Amino acid sequence: MTFDPFGDFETAGYLQNALQLKDPIEVKESEHLSFEASIEDALAFLQNEPLIDYGAVLKVHEILFSAFYHWAGRDRNELVPHLAVFKGMHGDPGSTVFEHPAQVRRAVDYALQLAGNSGRFRDRPGEVMGQLAFAHPFLDGNGRTILLVFMELSFRAGFAIDWSKTQKDLYLRALSDEIREPSTGHLDRYLQPYVIDICSRDEWPGGISDIKGLDGMDKEGITYESLDDPEVQQIYKTYRTAAHAPMTGEPKTEIEP
Template identity: 75%
Template structure:
């Protein structure tokens, strides 16, 4: 892992984890143990909220990952406001830029606004998921946090996604396409065949436990760059043609 936004990998491990682990396999295992141990608490938190807002999402992340990341529940704008984050490769580090740190909250709130139109949301579930993924609020744990939030939003709109029928690679391809080219139906087309009637919240921990790889955008190929870089500024000016309303 080369993603070291704090600049203290040698002393604090990957992303300042509580065990100071550096080995990628050990990090992934310990991080996921924290997630699995906290799923029910996180889902209960979301279920109790009268409305899902940005603070509810931050708290969900904190509940899920406080056992491993001391900074859990804090977004990128609070932790590393000077850094832009991308999913790409060393050869093409600007392949998929995520939202600028100072616009994360606004980006998430736009997704929640889209989900509030329940009829539209059922027709376009991928649009909401894509917008949440593009916001990429956290340094890690985005995919899993967003999954729980999306499930709760779907429940409130009286439908569900049958995640057991989805395919990791196909889903991630559609999600990446949605992030690069939003609101054009890339992820809607993939998810809509899996839309089913509402399911009981009691089934969710088991459902989530059976989903493999939906956190794939969290780590694979993640790189970062300083927002002061003129090339990075130009990239953000030209990347997305559809502004947040």
Template identity: 75%
Template sequence: MTFDPFGDFETEGYLQNSLKLKDPVEVKESEHLSFEASIEDALAFLAKKRSIDYKAVLKTHEILFSGFYPWAGKDRNELIPHLAVFKGSKDDPHHTIFERPDLIKRSIEYALELASNKKRFRDRPGEVMGQLASAHPFLDGNGRTILLIYMELCFRTRFAVDWSKTSKDDYLNALSDEIRNPFKGHLDSYLKPFVIDISNRDEWPGMIGGIKGLDGLDKEGITYANLDNPEVQQLYKAYRAQPLE
């Protein structure tokens, strides 16, 4: 089933894109062209920010995807506050449930707070990425936006993840486990062997453009349900093994 939260796929295409494209391959290609054309602008914006806050996360998404999505830079709470978003069916025991729209901002801010503890961040690099990903702030483009935010946060702690050595499937499996059961070391264990020292951002645009699959949580099996549904409310109550502190 096509992810159609606005209910206007037939007239406006996938997520009201500016070209009104419906074909998934064409959508992904055009969306990624917008991303690649804007990487350097987004990185320059983040490099100039004294501190990374929620507004910076929204602006990064806007810079990256406004060429394709007119709503770029607006989070789910602004666009579809009544819908819960899942990866996989909510009836599947292995589904991933993303943060409630009204708690997205708090979830992102908690991730940024975790990243401010530099020793903990380097020792537990998966916690911050997992928290950012579980927030899933946007209708699309989450993986790539979060990647840039995460890389900038890592740089400010003087380390990086050597993404070229990672495996798409292994990474996404570890990330899904982290989202389902946070702060238990699932993503820390996966990422730590790939942590390296870093001193500049010079090679980032080319490296990021070549990374495949890190946006995999954006589209594959995305479904949604109304937050008023008692079953959905119960899922949220039972879902988090550890609440935000």
């Protein structure tokens, strides 16, 4: 099943990309070229942004992918508010449920709230990464956008993840487990051995563009269904969204340098 939320794959290509590409390999290559060409601009934006909030997350995506996707910087709730997005077929064992589009911003805000507690963040980095991944704000480019935001957030908390030592399959498995069972330590246990102290952004280890698997939650087995489907509605009624964002009142969503 081709991921075609706009319903125009045959005429506009995958997600209405600028080159109207349809072949998955060509899409991946061109999309990654856009990412590589824009990394420095995105990192400079984050470094100079006084507060990391939801608007900053949207802006990072726009900087990274606007050359390839005209809708870059706009979230799922704006683009396809009528669709639920899954990894795998919904209802299948092992499938991943991403946040309801109407709750995407709330989910990201909660991740930023968690990252605002530096001590907890360092001890539980997977909790923050898992929450950002669960939000799945964008139709594509989530992994790489989230990575840059996470790197800046963790730098402001005084640490980094040595991503160059992680393994794609193990990371994605832990990430999927974290989304299904949030805040139970799946991704914390995987990432903890790779936590390092950091004093300068120049110390970020490994080539960012060479990190493997960051698009795995975007292109591998992604499906979508109408939110009008009673089965999909039931999934969101029973899914433990509260475990991802158990908060009341206004969350603290701004992370200072």
